[in-house]
Amino acid sequence: xxxxxxxxxxxxxxxxxxxxxxxxxxxxxxxxxxxxxxxxxxxxxxxxxxxxxxxxxxxxxxxxxxxxxxxxxxxxxxxxxxxxxxxxxxxxxxxxxxxxxxxxxxxxxxxxxxxxxxxxxxxxxxxxxxxxxxxxxxxxxxxxxxxxxxxxxxxx
Amino acid sequence: xxxxxxxxxxxxxxxxxxxxxxxxxxxxxxxxxxxxxxxxxxxxxxxxxxxxxxxxxxxxxxxxxxxxxxxxxxxxxxxxxxxxxxxxxxxxxxxxxxxxxxxxxxxxxxxxxxxxxxxxxxxxxxxxxxxxxxxxxxxxxxxxxxxxxxxxxxxxxxxxxxxxxxxxxxxxxxxxxxxxxxxxxxxxxxxxxxxxxxx
Numbered sequence: 001x002x003x004x005x006x007x008x009x010x011x012x013x014x015x016x017x018x019x020x021x022x023x024x025x026x027x028x029x030x031x032x033x034x035x036x037x038x039x040x041x042x043x044x045x046x047x048x049x050x051x052x053x054x055x056x057x058x059x060x061x062x063x064x065x066x067x068x069x070x071x072x073x074x075x076x077x078x079x080x081x082x083x084x085x086x087x088x089x090x091x092x093x094x095x096x097x098x099x100x101x102x103x104x105x106x107x108x109x110x111x112x113x114x115x116x117x118x119x120x121x122x123x124x125x126x127x128x129x130x131x132x133x134x135x136x137x138x139x140x141x142x143x144x145x146x147x148x149x150x151x152x153x154x155x156x
Numbered sequence: 157x158x159x160x161x162x163x164x165x166x167x168x169x170x171x172x173x174x175x176x177x178x179x180x181x182x183x184x185x186x187x188x189x190x191x192x193x194x195x196x197x198x199x200x201x202x203x204x205x206x207x208x209x210x211x212x213x214x215x216x217x218x219x220x221x222x223x224x225x226x227x228x229x230x231x232x233x234x235x236x237x238x239x240x241x242x243x244x245x246x247x248x249x250x251x252x253x254x255x256x257x258x259x260x261x262x263x264x265x266x267x268x269x270x271x272x273x274x275x276x277x278x279x280x281x282x283x284x285x286x287x288x289x290x291x292x293x294x295x296x297x298x299x300x301x302x303x304x305x306x307x308x309x310x311x312x313x314x315x316x317x318x319x320x321x322x323x324x325x326x327x328x329x330x331x332x333x334x335x336x337x338x339x340x341x342x343x344x345x346x347x348x349x350x351x352x353x354x355x
Contacts, residue, residue: 047316048316048317049316049317049318065316065318066316068229069227069228069229069341071340071344071345073344074347075344075345075346075347075348076340076345076347076348078340091322092321
């Protein structure tokens with residue numbers, strides 16, 4: 001029994017190593033793990049100021065503008081300088097939604113909730129690049145459209 | 157008391173008595189040359205203290221503000237134009253420059269050498285120092301920024317819509333000036349209280 005388990009384990013390990021050797025790492029390319037890769041230069045984020053579609057209703061919207069040098073720390077939150085409830089009318093930015101004033105128990109706070117203070121945890125700028133990792137996400141609208149019995153062209 | 161007044165009167169008379177030994181031409185020329193030399197030295201000193209090297213010769217600046225500037229667009233950008241400390245902190249016009257220098261010497265001796273010799277003290281004073289600059293730039297309509305940038309030569313069709321909208325709504329109408337919206341463009345901002353955090 002013990003011997004059989006050991007052989008099985010060895011077989012798995014061998015198969016794993018083989019698979020690893022064959023698969024080219026999307027980030028590292030074929031550079032061996034021990035060597036340092038040369039990452040591509042940073043690019044400028046898209047800065048067209050056109051709000052993008054959300055893939056699902058509770059998705060944090062992606063940022064349609066550059067955020068270079070915007071200070072978000074203990075002292076200042078530059079994002080709120082435009083996106084807070086009070087500033088939005090002047091800057092014409094989208095005011096942060098009510099969820100940003102809620103704590104985890106669903107209580108509404110007077111100030112931005114601490115768990116929503118560091119905006120870039122959830123919101124990020126975008127750039128036109130080839131994704132490193134494939135994604136098979138399907139929008140719920142598409143699923144509804146494709147569902148059996150769904151009347152044609154009900155949505156969108 | 158009367159003796160003093162007498163003495164003063166005597167000196168006054170001596171100063172204004174025509175010279176016995178030097179010709180008028182010599183005196184005028186000499187005075188002129190001395191004036192030029194003094195003026196030159198003065199302006200040279202002014203120029204010397206107007207370089208970034210001078211600003212950074214004191215470690216408070218080199219350690220606290222300079223590394224922050226190095227990460228901003230005013231240090232390195234696609235155009236290869238660098239804004240140096242005096243570009244933003246010393247007015248170019250002569251009278252304003254002198255006024256600022258006098259104020260700066262107070263800052264230099266009083267604030268820097270006396271009170272701001274550690275990072276902690278710098279952080280403590282930072283809001284006050286920043287307020288000084290904001291007030292000054294607000295009062296002179298962001299003159300230092302306008303030495304390089306100007307609203308007149310801005311082509312807002314080439315700016316991002318966000319920038320263009322704000323500039324045409326508030327800058328071109330004269331409602332606000334650069335520093336109202338572009339605080340912290342060259343340095344990290346101090347704790348500004350609730351102003352830039354909440355509602």
